[in-house]
Amino acid sequence: MSAPGGRATSAPLLGRDEEPTIFExxxxxxxxxxxxxGGFPETDVEDLVPAxxxxxxPVDLPEVSERDLVxxxxxxxxxxxxxxxxxxxLGSCTMKYNPKMCDAVAALPGLAGVHPAAPASTVQGWLALLVELEEALCAITGMAGATLQPAAGAAGELTGLLLMRAWHEAQGxxxxxxxIPDSAHGTNPASVTLGGYQVVTVASDERGCVDMxxxxxxxDDDVAGIMLxxxxxxxxxxEDIAEIAAAVHGVGGLLYYDGxxxxxILGVVRPGDMGFDIVHMNLHKTFATPHGGGGPGAGPVAVAERLLPFLPGPRPVRVAGGDGDGLAYxxxxxxxxxxxxxxxxxxxxxxxxxxxxxxxxGADGLRRVAETAVLNANWLRHRLSGVLDVAYDRPCMHEVVFSAQRLRRAYGVxxxxxxxxxxxxxxxxxTVAFPLVVDEALMVEPTxxxxxxxxxxxxxxxxxxVSEAADDASVVTGAPTSTPVGRVDEARAARRLVATFDARPPAGD
Ligand SMILES: Cc1ncc(COP(=O)(O)O)c(C=O)c1O
Structure with missing residues (x-):
């Protein structure tokens, strides 16, 4: 495909020809x-799986050759x-390229082939890895200890809120x-509700920051904490984190950092040094696993000293001097x-x-990751100002939010x-139409x-x-026409979910 802009693309997406389902x-x-x-010892199937x-x-499974399947x-x-x-x-999602070396490490048989119920004595290497990761995450965030259990960011949020609840209850x-600020990710209010708390929303001001x-x-003294x-x-x-921390701590609340x-900010600033008590991280965004696609993630939660006793368990720990069985972990x-x-x-x-x-x-490389992510976003903000409206026209961090409001008003795009x-x-x-506080948001995170x-x-x-919108808006409003799937009814799949496929011809055919 040669892109309309003149740039030859890698034609990543094949054309419209239909691919049959595996059942077809x-x-x-x-x-x-x-x-x-032949050649197997006789086994009575009844001994293996009782009737x-x-x-x-038999299950109605598709029957295909390996060649056709591949x-x-x-x-x-x-x-x-x-x-x-x-x-x-895709803004907010940090969909960056992930080095294949990390996949190679995760595929090592000594790591990938281990059963999670294996006794500690047989998986000392795994435990050492987990302890080292926890220490590294604490060094990066400036916190005292962490749980590695939560399976994603939202799971980390819920864990953090349960920790908050446990801590307040322990104080009697x-x-x-x-x-929660009104610009927060949708998972924040959902986690608060799931954690049994009521959400109190604070508005953003004209800077795009918390309205102090x-x-x-x-x-007031009913506030368990703030999620920032x-x-x-x-x-x-x-911009006002020090004041926010003092104010929330001042009423006895805890500070939760959605990390x-x-x-x-890798290697540049640390939530612990800003006064936060609880931090969750999305390892699947920041550290070598792509976000999204339904794959596994990891949302470790790191905490300040006073919350350590409440962390989920069991946790991997170093055994000082080795225990009676000679275990180091x-x-x-x-x-x-x-x-x-x-x-x-x-x-x-x-x-x-x-x-x-x-x-x-290493520490230097991680800092370079953050610096380059921020540089790239600011380069785009600068390059596109005058082309698209920038929602908050001041230096941004790793992502920049544009608004297509003018395109919609002028051309219906x-x-x-x-x-x-x-x-x-x-x-x-x-990312489009998020954050909600920006009309026609286009949130760009170049990474x-x-x-x-x-x-x-x-x-x-x-x-x-943008030029196409002015010349002939239908080119944009009708797009895409060359990808395998064009415009879909985005609400229908959620409203009328059909999760199965029946390839058999309807009765009577
Ligand atoms: C700011 C923020 N908080 C929370 C989450 C939720 O993370 P997850 O999708 O892993 O549950 C995301 C997801 O990208 C996010 O951007």
């Missing part, structure tokens, strides 16, 4: 693998956009409300633990990837139309992994789309 490819009797039949647990009829899956994989294919500037004065007067108005995202979801560094945007449940927040010890291979990434980069058209230029769409040439190509594509 099925031919009775085909197998991906046939096991030899009670056996199906009367071709099918390979074709499907090329109909998707991915971080390996091109720039993925349970509280009922948690303050509004904050002071809602502070920093940099916030407008891509801006909150999902840690990519922007073991599992330990903190004295007032809130219990488990994951069936096992967290999504362990995401944790292994994260440590590989941290070690490979919405932020989501711009995003869909961008796919045809070989880029994933930015540190993109080269100056790619950033320029992305800017040129957005510039070309």
């Amino acid at each position: 490819l099925s031919k009775a009797g085909r197998r991906a693998w046939s096991f030899r039949t 009670l647990h056996r199906r009367p009829d 071709a099918h899956v390979t074709r499907l994989s090329s109909r998707q956009f991915s971080v390996d294919l091109g720039a993925y500037p 004065r349970p509280r009922h409300t948690v303050i 007067a509004a904050l002071h108005r809602v502070l 995202t920093n940099p916030n979801t407008l891509g801006l560094f909150e 999902a945007n840690l990519n922007a 073991d599992w330990q449940v903190p004295s007032r633990s809130i219990g488990r927040v994951h069936g096992w010890h967290g999504n362990a291979l995401v944790l292994a990837r994260a440590l590989a990434y941290i070690r490979a980069n 919405k932020a989501s139309d711009v995003g869909k058209r961008l796919l045809e230029y070989g880029f994933h769409a930015p 540190e992994t993109e080269s100056p040439e790619t950033l320029e190509a992305l800017a040129a594509a957005l510039e070309a789309i």
Whole structure:
């Protein structure tokens, strides 16, 4: 494909030709693998699986050869956009390219082949890895200890709120409300509600930061804490953190740092030094696992000293001087633990990837990650000012929020139309219509992994789309026309979910 902007793209997405489903490819009797039949000792199937647990009829599974299966899956994989294919500037999600070295580490048989229930004595290496990761995350955030169990950012948030609750209850004065700025990620209010608290929203001011007067108005002794995202979801560094920390601590509340945007501050500033009590991180955004796609994540929660006894358990710990069994590492449940927040010890291979990434980069490399992420976002902000409106026109952190409000008013082109058209230029769409406080938001997070040439190509594509909107808006509002899937009814899948496929012809055919 040659992009309308003149840039030859890698034609990442194949054309519109339909790929049959695996059920449609099925031919009775085909197998991906046939096991030899003779030569096995006679086994009575009844000994293996009692009749009670056996199906009367075989499962209706697709029957395909290995060759057809691999071709099918390979074709499907090329109909998707991915971080390996091109720039993925999906704001708030940090969809950066992830080094393959981290995958290679996570695939090591000594890591990947271990059962999570293996006794500590047989997995000392794994425990050492987890302890080292916890220490590294505490050094990065400036906190005293961490749990690695939560399976994602939102799971980390809930864990943090349960810790907040446990701490207040232990002080003998349970509280009922948690303050959240109106620019917060949607998971924040959801986690607060799930954690049994009431949400109190504070507005953002004209700077895009917490409105301090509004904050002071809602502070009282029923406030359990505040959840602050920093940099916030407008891509801006909150300017009054010291005052916020003093004010919230002043009424006996705790400070929760939504550290999902840690990519922007790695090695530069630490939430612990800002006075935060609880921090969650999204390892799947910051440290070598792509966010989204439904894959596993990891949302460790790091805490200040006074919250250590409440952390989920069991935690991996160093055994001072080795224990009686000669173990250097073991599992330990903190004295007032809130219990488990994951069936096992967290999504362990995401944790292994994260440590590989941290070690490979070292302290200097991590700082460079943040500096380059921030530089790239500011370069785009500057390059595109005058092309698109910048929601808050001041230096941003790792992401920049534009508004397509003018395009909508002048030509009927919405932020989501711009995003869909961008796919045809070989880029994933930015986040659209979020944060909610910006009308027609286009939230661009270039990340540190993109080269100056790619950033320029992305800017040129957005510039070309703005021109197209003025020349013939239908080119943008009708896009995409060249991708495997065009415009879909975005509400229908949620309202009328059909999660199964029946390839059999309807009765009577
Ligand atoms: C600021 C912020 N908080 C929380 C989350 C939730 O993280 P997760 O999607 O892993 O649950 C995200 C996700 O990107 C986020 O950007």
